[in-house]
Amino acid sequence: MTDTPMRTQPADWATDQEVRWCPGCGDYSILTAMRMLMPELEVDRENTVFISGIGCAARFPYYMNTYGMHGIHGRAPAIATGLAMARPDLDIWVIGGDGDMMSIGGNHLIHALRRNVNIKILLFNNMIYGLTKGQFSPTSEVGKVTKSSPMGSLDAPFNPVSVALGAEASFVARTHDMDRQHMMDMFRRAHAHKGTSIVEVFQNCNVFNDGAWEGITKKANRDANLISLEHGKPIRFGADHELGVIVENGAAKVVSVADVGEAAVLVHDETKTDPSTAFMLSRLSSGPFEPTPVGVFRAVERIEYATSSTSQLAMAHNEKGSGDLESLLRSRGTWQV
Amino acid sequence: MTDTAPRELPLQELNEVIIRFAGDSGDGMQLTGDQFTSISAALGNDLATLPEFPAEIRAPQGTLAGVSAFQVRISDFAITTPGDAPTVLVAMNPAALKAQLHNVVQGGAIIINSDAFTERNLEKAGYESNPLEDGSLDGYRCYPVAMSQITRDAVAVHGVKPRDAERSKNFFALGLISWMYTRPVEPTMEFISTKFHGREQVIQANEAAFQAGYNFGETAELFESHYEIKPAPLPSGEYTNVTGNTALAWGCVAAGQLARLPIFLGSYPITPASDILHDLSALKHFGVRTFQAEDEIAAAASAVGAAFGGALAFTTTSGPGVALKGETLGLAVSLELPMVVIDIQRGGPSTGLPTKPEQADLMMAMYGRHSESPMPIVAPRSPADCFDAAIEACRIALRYRTPVMLLSDGYLATSSEPWLLPDIDSLPDIGVDFQRGFNGTNEDGEGIFLPYLRDPETLARPWAIPGTPDLMHRVGGIEKEDETGNISYDPDNHQKMVELRAAKINAIEVPDAEIAGDADASFCILGWGSTWGAIDATVARLQEAGHKVAHVHLRNLNPMPKDLGEVLARFEKVICPEMNDGQLVNLIRAKFLLDIKAVNKMNGVPFTTGEIEAAALAAIEAS
Numbered sequence: 001m002t003d004t005p006m007r008t009q010p011a012d013w014a015t016d017q018e019v020r021w022c023p024g025c026g027d028y029s030i031l032t033a034m035r036m037l038m039p040e041l042e043v044d045r046e047n048t049v050f051i052s053g054i055g056c057a058a059r060f061p062y063y064m065n066t067y068g069m070h071g072i073h074g075r076a077p078a079i080a081t082g083l084a085m086a087r088p089d090l091d092i093w094v095i096g097g098d099g100d101m102m103s104i105g106g107n108h109l110i111h112a113l114r115r116n117v118n119i120k121i122l123l124f125n126n127m128i129y130g131l132t133k134g135q136f137s138p139t140s141e142v143g144k145v146t147k148s149s150p151m152g153s154l155d156a157p158f159n160p161v162s163v164a165l166g167a168e169a170s171f172v173a174r175t176h177d178m179d180r181q182h183m184m185d186m187f188r189r190a191h192a193h194k195g196t197s198i199v200e201v202f203q204n205c206n207v208f209n210d211g212a213w214e215g216i217t218k219k220a221n222r223d224a225n226l227i228s229l230e231h232g233k234p235i236r237f238g239a240d241h242e243l244g245v246i247v248e249n250g251a252a253k254v255v256s257v258a259d260v261g262e263a264a265v266l267v268h269d270e271t272k273t274d275p276s277t278a279f280m281l282s283r284l285s286s287g288p289f290e291p292t293p294v295g296v297f298r299a300v301e302r303i304e305y306a307t308s309s310t311s312q313l314a315m316a317h318n319e320k321g322s323g324d325l326e327s328l329l330r331s332r333g334t335w336q337v
Numbered sequence: 338m339t340d341t342a343p344r345e346l347p348l349q350e351l352n353e354v355i356i357r358f359a360g361d362s363g364d365g366m367q368l369t370g371d372q373f374t375s376i377s378a379a380l381g382n383d384l385a386t387l388p389e390f391p392a393e394i395r396a397p398q399g400t401l402a403g404v405s406a407f408q409v410r411i412s413d414f415a416i417t418t419p420g421d422a423p424t425v426l427v428a429m430n431p432a433a434l435k436a437q438l439h440n441v442v443q444g445g446a447i448i449i450n451s452d453a454f455t456e457r458n459l460e461k462a463g464y465e466s467n468p469l470e471d472g473s474l475d476g477y478r479c480y481p482v483a484m485s486q487i488t489r490d491a492v493a494v495h496g497v498k499p500r501d502a503e504r505s506k507n508f509f510a511l512g513l514i515s516w517m518y519t520r521p522v523e524p525t526m527e528f529i530s531t532k533f534h535g536r537e538q539v540i541q542a543n544e545a546a547f548q549a550g551y552n553f554g555e556t557a558e559l560f561e562s563h564y565e566i567k568p569a570p571l572p573s574g575e576y577t578n579v580t581g582n583t584a585l586a587w588g589c590v591a592a593g594q595l596a597r598l599p600i601f602l603g604s605y606p607i608t609p610a611s612d613i614l615h616d617l618s619a620l621k622h623f624g625v626r627t628f629q630a631e632d633e634i635a636a637a638a639s640a641v642g643a644a645f646g647g648a649l650a651f652t653t654t655s656g657p658g659v660a661l662k663g664e665t666l667g668l669a670v671s672l673e674l675p676m677v678v679i680d681i682q683r684g685g686p687s688t689g690l691p692t693k694p695e696q697a698d699l700m701m702a703m704y705g706r707h708s709e710s711p712m713p714i715v716a717p718r719s720p721a722d723c724f725d726a727a728i729e730a731c732r733i734a735l736r737y738r739t740p741v742m743l744l745s746d747g748y749l750a751t752s753s754e755p756w757l758l759p760d761i762d763s764l765p766d767i768g769v770d771f772q773r774g775f776n777g778t779n780e781d782g783e784g785i786f787l788p789y790l791r792d793p794e795t796l797a798r799p800w801a802i803p804g805t806p807d808l809m810h811r812v813g814g815i816e817k818e819d820e821t822g823n824i825s826y827d828p829d830n831h832q833k834m835v836e837l838r839a840a841k842i843n844a845i846e847v848p849d850a851e852i853a854g855d856a857d858a859s860f861c862i863l864g865w866g867s868t869w870g871a872i873d874a875t876v877a878r879l880q881e882a883g884h885k886v887a888h889v890h891l892r893n894l895n896p897m898p899k900d901l902g903e904v905l906a907r908f909e910k911v912i913c914p915e916m917n918d919g920q921l922v923n924l925i926r927a928k929f930l931l932d933i934k935a936v937n938k939m940n941g942v943p944f945t946t947g948e949i950e951a952a953a954l955a956a957i958e959a960s
Contacts (some may be wrong), residue, residue, distance in 0.1 A: 008709060015811070017823070032824055044806075045805070046803065046804055046805060046806045046808070046809055047803065047804055047811050048803075049803050050811075051642070055907075061811050061812075061813075062811050062824070066811055067645075067802075067803035067809055067810065067811070068810075068811035068812070069642075069645055069813065070811065070812070070813025070814065070815065071427065071493060071638070071641070071674070071813070071814065072507045072638075072664055072665060072667075072668050072814055073632060075635070075638040077666065078630065078634065078635035078638035078639050078642070079626070079638045079639065079645075080642055081630075081639050082601065082603055082628065082638065082639030082640055082642030082643040082646075082650070083637070083641065083642035083643060083645055083646045083803075084603050084642075085356055085601065085628055085639070085643065085646070086599065086626065086642070086643035086646040086648040087646035087647070087802075087803065087804070088804050089804065090646070090804065107631060107632065107635075108631065108634075108635055108638075109737075111630075111631040111635070131385055142535045146385075150744055197539070202642075244441060251542035253746070285489050306706050309626060309628075313622075313626065314623055315625060316621035316622040317621070317623075317624075319622070320622040321622065322622065322623075323589055323590070323620060323622045323623030323625075325590065325594055325761055326761060327756050328587060328620070328623075328757070329577065329587060329759075330575075330577060332377065332577055332578065332579070332583070333379075333577065333578075334575050334577045334758070335378060335379045335381070335575075335577075336573075336575055336576070337381055337568070337572070337573050337574060337575075337576060
């Protein structure tokens with residue numbers, strides 16, 4: 001009889017806490033995807049940590065039977081960085097919304113991406129502030145009418161994938177809450193990546209911004225507007241794959257394949273060292289009304305932060321031997337009285 | 338007129354001297370002062386130092402803004418302050434003289450680099466006439482020395498260009514002062530060859546300059562005598578000269594060993610705390626992991642994350658950083674995780690005076706988080722005491738599962754004193770246990786983990802770290818139910834939790850109030866932090882003058898010693914000198930209804946013994 005580790009079941013990853021998201025919230029399907037994925041990853045609950053800031057998305061840790069911290073608004077990537085450095089043995093997931101991650105937390109987000117700490121960041125983007133009841137967010141479109149913008153928002157929005165690529169992120173992906181399998185695939189890829197992974201999830205807030213992503217994610221619209229990126233494959237979409245992506249004049253562009261020929265269609269390469277092409281792809285779409293790429297934009301190998309930190313500790317140990325307190329206190333010179 | 342035979346200059350014995358080296362930022366006054374301090378320490382004098390840094394890295398040469406000074410007091414008796422006023426000023430340029438003259442005692446000695454007193458430099462310093470000529474220095478013993486010229490001549494033989502020779506003139510000054518106070522030559526020669534190792538010409542130039550200064554004192558007929566200060570009767574043992582920041586860094590390392598925990602520091606550079614980050618960053622062979630965060634908030638947040646993972650976590654900063662960290666520290670209070678926050682206080686508000694000390698963050702340490710968010714506070718009283726204070730702060734953090742504020746200041750951080758090295762084996766074991774198993778049962782009798790079930794004695798909750806099987810749980814900043822830690826908005830529960838968190842802090846075991854001086858006096862001086870040295874010296878002076886005076890100095894500011902109210906109530910009059918506008922006085926008044934008198938100073942300069950003595954005499958006379 002082979003000794004196989006006992007696999008957990010999705011139910012083992014649920015807690016006894018009543019889930020308090022609004023009925024119909026997109027977060028439910030993300031939670032389900034995560035609970036179904038965990039047994040497949042064959043990881044232990046006690047070695048898994050979910051860290052969040054504040055917001056609806058940030059309630060996530062309470063619903064996963066792992067170690068978890070519901071922290072303060074925007075600071076989850078920084079908290080997670082400290083944990084990752086102190087405990088490189090753990091699987092650390094960081095969950096936040098577009099407000100938590102891109103507004104108050106924007107600074108911590110870009111630095112975590114730059115450093116390449118081994119944390120998996122999931123950004124639930126619903127283009128609104130849900131928990132505080134409906135103000136516009138850094139990803140809301142210009143002109144969005146909300147309680148704090150009765151005449152329409154003046155803010156130009158961020159594109160989280162573009163920001164992540166600009167912040168040197170080594171793994172950048174995008175998915176949406178209406179395709180469980182795709183979410184599981186993206187989270188699986190994020191988990192396997194060594195370094196900071198960020199996955200933007202188009203998520204529906206049915207109370208304050210219902211249907212905001214439907215132009216892309218609704219089944220009827222996917223053929224026209226959902227571009228699925230797959231490494232090594234030509235970037236094509238449409239009911240008959242009749243549309244494709246090329247690069248022209250320094251920008252990605254949607255064309256009819258028939259017009260340019262199959263050979264001209266851009267072949268997606270996640271592993272390109274230079275993020276420029278990935279960035280161009282992220283600029284294809286200005287919003288959920290036109291063809292928008294999902295999938296893994298970039299997955300490159302980069303030195304992971306906590307690993308480097310540990311190496312330095314080991315190097316210092318080799319060079320100077322184990323630290324001796326008695327010597328340390330005498331290291332600036334002593335004299336006898 | 339000079340004779341060739343060596344003169345027999347009278348050698349005068351002094352009990353102490355207070356020397357202030359002052360020059361342009363680029364003149365090496367800190368190095369000079371440091372080295373003189375080192376030599377004197379090795380000779381067995383007691384000493385205390387007071388560096389004065391400008392805020393700019395390099396202000397325009399020759400200006401008042403660029404003056405950098407280093408004061409050192411050496412003595413043949415035990416001392417606790419760097420002295421109220423220098424008796425000797427070494428002024429390397431007009432700006433140094435202008436900035437520092439008012440500090441010097443009447444009749445004090447002023448050794449001046451006369452070469453620097455050019456028209457241009459006088460103008461830059463704001464002089465309308467030359468003080469060397471206009472009689473303004475008549476009340477002092479003035480010794481003009483052509484330091485730049487003599488240094489240039491001395492180093493020329495080593496091929497040093499005149500412009501570069503200027504950089505060795507601080508060693509000339511050091512040589513001269515070393516001769517004046519009969520300090521040995523060898524230690525400095527050794528220091529020069531070590532510090533400038535690999536730069537032969539620099540070593541030769543500096544050695545030559547130092548020797549030239551020494552010889553100048555001996556042969557030039559400028560000084561009436563030279564001086565000797567015998568060793569002080571310090572307790573025997575092995576000593577090192579340590580600054581407050583270094584002692585803090587070492588205390589953190591010691592605490593990690595005493596607790597058998599890996600150390601994590603999340604920090605963002607800020608004057609005057611950056612040195613602690615530097616020191617700890619160089620101790621990786623102790624397993625110390627330092628993280629230079631993107632900002633102050635990330636620094637504290639990373640420490641919270643590391644504490645959650647089971648590290649002994651620190652964050653170091655100054656006032657502005659503590660202000661930024663407020664919300665994060667509130668999270669640590671609510672999560673009840675161990676963590677030490679080190680605040681090296683400096684002049685404020687806002688950017689304030691980055692290089693000047695102040696003690697005005699006490700109220701922020703007590704109340705600087707929204708809502709009822711109590712945090713223990715520990716304050717060292719001298720540079721060497723920072724070592725023990727760090728260990729004490731860690732002891733409290735670990736045992737009671739709470740963030741702790743350690744309040745030092747820029748004065749303690751950068752000044753130094755001889756430190757009798759402790760016996761490592763006698764340091765306390767401050768280790769605590771991680772939670773390993775269940776601590777409760779459910780209705781079915783199965784084992785469960787209750788993250789907020791408290792220890793009956795300490796009221797601390799268990800520290801169950803990720804990786805521990807079966808104890809998976811979630812913590813957060815939202816109010817939580819007693820024992821289970823589940824989110825709870827229940828009114829009675831919130832009341833209970835606020836009270837429990839307060840009770841936990843109030844129940845922290847701290848030593849009773851210690852009374853120095855005359856315990857039966859009717860007059861008492863109460864202090865905390867860096868005023869200790871000056872208050873201690875004041876007590877000695879008052880006692881010598883026939884007064885009875887007690888001195889209570891608080892190491893633990895929250896909670897305070899349990900008997901403090903009763904102890905202070907015994908005195909007819911209590912004064913409290915603080916480098917702020919009245920903060921401890923207000924805490925004492927609020928807590929004990931005692932009308933103690935505030936003695937406040939907010940000029941970025943530590944209290945002198947004379948200032949506290951004057952306030953004490955005024956209080957004694959008034960009663």
